[in-house]
Amino acid sequence: MGSRPGPPGVDPERPLDVVVIGAGQSGLAVAYYLRRAGFAPHRDVVVLDANERPGGAWQHLWPSMRLFSPPSFSSLPGWMMPAADTDYPPATHVVDYLARYEQRYDLPVLHGHPVTSVTRADDDLSGLLLVSTAGAADHPASSWHARTVVSATGTWGRPFVPRYPGIESFAGRQWHSADYRGPEPYAGRRVVIVGGGNTAAQLLAEISLVAETTWVTLRPPKFLPDDVDGRVLFDVATARRRALDAGERDPGGVAGLGDVVMVESVRDARDRRVLEAEAMFERITPTGIEWGDGSSQEADVILWCTGFRPDLPHLAPLGLRRDGTHPATTGTQAIDEPRLHLVGYGDWTGPASATLIGVGRTAREAVREIATDLARPGITPR
Structure with a gap:
């Protein structure tokens, strides 16, 4: 055996x-x-x-x-x-x-x-x-x-990185949020942060203090009210579970409230006007990213916060x-x-x-x- x-x-x-x-x-x-x-x-x-x-x-x-x-x-x-x-x-x-x-x-x-x-x-x-x-x-x-x-x-x-045209051609560094240990390796660099969830928002808040950042998301990020934290999210999820178990109409879950919890560092980034996301790019070039209208952004690092x-x-x-x-x-x-x-x-x-x-x-x-x-x-x- x-x-x-x-x-x-x-x-x-x-x-x-x-x-x-x-x-x-x-x-x-x-x-x-x-x-x-x-x-x-x-x-x-x-x-x-x-x-x-x-x-x-x-x-x-x-x-x-x-x-x-x-x-x-x-x-x-x-x-x-x-x-x-x-x-x-x-x-x-x-x-x-x-x-x-x-x-x-x-x-x-x-x-x-x-x-x-x-x-x-x-x-x-x-x-x-x-x-x-x-x-x-x-x-x-x-x-x-x-x-x-x-x-x-x-x-x-199993970190996930979506496939985009030109991803293999990028001459800079590509990291996933699973690799993140702190903002120091990003200092002084041009960093593109990809993803619209909590991880992306929190890492953006830190990295933007030491680097030039560009935030790109598939959809405009939805921010929760400042007074909503995990307690409220748990209550909403529990109420939804009880309703479904009782055969009642689905009242909707936490996804309807928003995507990003406004922890202190993210609120600070908002005050610094950092939480302004660009639409998702269409391709990656050797030196950065490019949108469908032909506009582009130079980058040294692409950080995938894509789950x-x-x-x-x-x-x-x-x-x-x-x-x-x-x-x-x-x-x-x-x-x-x-x-x-x-x-x-x-x-x-x-x-x-x-x-x-x-x-x-x-x-x-x-x-x-x-x-x-x-x-x-x-x-x-x-």
Whole structure:
């Protein structure tokens, strides 16, 4: 079956009930509910994480990045995020919270175990799935048999850059927001920032202090009122979920409110008249960008703040049916592989499931289904 690490006394040949892939906010929420449902850590369930340290994708974000909501509105199930020195704590506060969350609930996370593939162990559709990992650092490659697999890898590992004519010809630097660590490398340069969301607005606010910036967006950006933060967005998303669950008319979600939360740095950029976006260019030239009317802008750097895609190459061997850009699911369960659940990738796996506070409900529902399918006790009610 292949070797796998584990606590002393654990039979490495015994199939697990559940293997969770990813120990960011989604994987931890699933592991929490699995424990509440009676699944024993390491004996019944293990969480495999590619990162060498706790914190999920939050440990890779730029230092000045801050939450849009206070800690009480940014918490995983079971334990409220501790208060911070500010209403909108930095990413480092989240990393510390996730690390302590692992410890608090003694979750069976194995760091430094990047999963390379999930395959079917045989042709028995009620049989086992095989989860394989690559060797990393001091950990050898391993294989794990499981009755159920939960993929919770998020999107950080797949930055998205759209294709534009001439993109290969650009002589300057092209970076994605995933590469951003601070404004210093942009100082004194001509920078084109692409994208109309929160990341683009926040990075524009910082970079414009040290560089000449041009902001381009597909559509004119929509700014939220200054007094709207993550608390209001959560309330709106929750009200929409309740209405849809009750069979009522869709009242509209957070997208109708606007795209950009006016955090302090973005408000400052507005006061400096930086938040003025140009229409999207049509092509990239060796020295910059060019619009359809022939006008152009010289650039040294193009910074793509164009989002991410689900990080799912490990599921490719399963040949899952697609629904647009992602596997087809009913709730979190893959339509043509019922032993697989996907949690935390966005609204297609549960409303607000890509957020700290929103993933709890989706994780709870997924574990309820898993416990039922495996004939295990249900989740203890809240």
